Amino acid sequence: MCYNVGNMPGENETIIRLEGLTKRYGYGDAASFALKDFDLTVKRGEFIMIMGPSGCGKTTLLNIIGLLDTATSGAYYLNDEPVSRISARRQARLRAKKIGFIFQNFNLIPDLPIIENVSLPLVYSGYHKTRRLIKASEALDRFNLKEKEYYMPFQLSGGQQQRAAIARAIVAKPEIILADEPTGNLDSHSSTLVMEELKRIHSEGNTIIMVTHNPSLTVYATRVINMLDGAIDTDVKTVKDSDLPVRVEEKTKKHKKKNKKKRGRR
């Protein structure tokens, strides 16, 4: 069952809003556009799969959303705050606390043991070393890698490395997880494991934006966007906005609010 975008009013608030986003490389005759007048609204709790041919601007889009790159023109609102007004220092802090990255080639630092790789976002969130390691250990435990905490990345299989990378992406409990072809370098078994992990993370109310070339993975998504030449070709939602998962913390908040109201009535 498919729902047309914008037709159904959702309960979850908008977390990302892109308006007329353009990314140009080069000038004059040599100019090429990775993104052209790109509009997108992402609700909290969505699991978006972005597909499209190579060079259509998927990774550029992910980099801009992840505050690693800036658009040539257009506006990007993160939690209704224009990103252009956020200082580089705060953008870095947002990357540490609100955004988690998962890469195709895992991008673990080869000289650091797995636990220290996983704890990296916490380093820049201001956590004390002991607290960092406890949290990283908990994250690794969740992905059945606890016994490999002090292994070096090269001692792990591709699937295990990607699970460690996912643990790193979620260790700081970010609101948005950006995954750039996370199964691109994995065999089908490892791919399934990784996707199941992402599904689990999404079911906890996290927003995931994932770039993939594999159409079979779209079954995990709540929304599938096909890109072509830096613009959206098709955009299909498979889950109503109202049915999107809510984050555990928000559930708790809502629950507390309800109880307060009830007590007030009494």
Add this chain to the structure above:
Amino acid sequence: MLLRTHLELAKSSLRQNRTRSFLTTLGIGIGVASIILILSLMGSISSLVASQVSQIGQDLIVVRPSATKDTVTSIVDELTSSTQYLKSNLTMKDVATIARLDNVASVAPLAVSVNSLRGENLVPSATVVGTTADFIKIQNLTLKSGTFLREDTKTNTAVIGAGLANELYGTGEPIGKTLQLLGSKFIIVGVLSKVDDPINFNNLDLDQCLFVSANALNEIDNSLQIQQINIRAANTDGLKETIDLIRETLVTAKSGDTNFKVLSGEEITHPAGTLFSIISGILSIVAGISLVVGGIGVMNIMLVSVAERTHEIGVRKAVGASFSNIFMQFLLEALILTLLGGILGLVLGYGVAFGLCLITPFNPYISWEILVIAFLTSFVVGVIFGLYPALKAAGKNPIYSLKFWG
């Protein structure tokens, strides 16, 4: 807390390249060690001369012919060149004039020449000092045997330093033996006890000198002049007045000639102190060059490290590192390298200084100033040579860095 995290990161990345880190540290260590060694030895020499003056006493006054200009070259000339002997305008008359003044206990001229001596052996160039009987009192010297020079003797007598006695006669007891100096015969009447201070305000190694009467020496060597007059005041209370009196009296006696200096206390060691400062300054510059070379080594290694870790920088930026986070991480790495180099240099420098002390008369001079200089130089070298690599690392584009596999 953030600084602690940066330190942890810097330490862990240095630990990953132990050999490289050690060699870079060694480069800085050698530079710091040379500075420490120079400062320590120069400090030792200065304190040696200063302690000698304080040992001799605060009542010591020295008259020296003054250099025409108080420049670096004149100081070097004054201490090292024999031309200083020709410039002196001090005479035995001046010695007699000073001796008559109030508050002057004893006066001794120093007329130094270098001559060949023939005793039982030939010493081709020995230092011969023409002086008076008061010299032993002013200098606080003791005799091993015999007597010092006396004013009332008609014969040519000489007193010999312990070291020179051994060279000239092959024995430490040459009393009664004769020697030939510029064709004249001198009889040895006394031998000085061994003196172990080759560096002193007289610029003489007393152990290697022959002392004869200044008048006798003047008779056989007309060109001889007095380079210094040593005076001991009877009372230290009126020292300043005595100095002024000596100055005024000499100016009058010499018909207005003011080409001499009347010095007391630390001023006496000043020419030596200034020369050592110049030498230590020049040597420090040479050592500074080796420190700069070490610093370039640090920069080189840090730049290699930045290039090798471009991908890591990309990952760190992607997970939340800011410009200042990366900058601090790399700057602290450079600082740790240079500060460790500073500590290594301190140990090496003092190690070599102590080693040198076994074969030279110096004692290594340890002071908090030297420790601060060692710490500050390593810190400054770390900051200067770590700045550019740190800026380069921090300014890297995260997207390009993530694509880079070194």
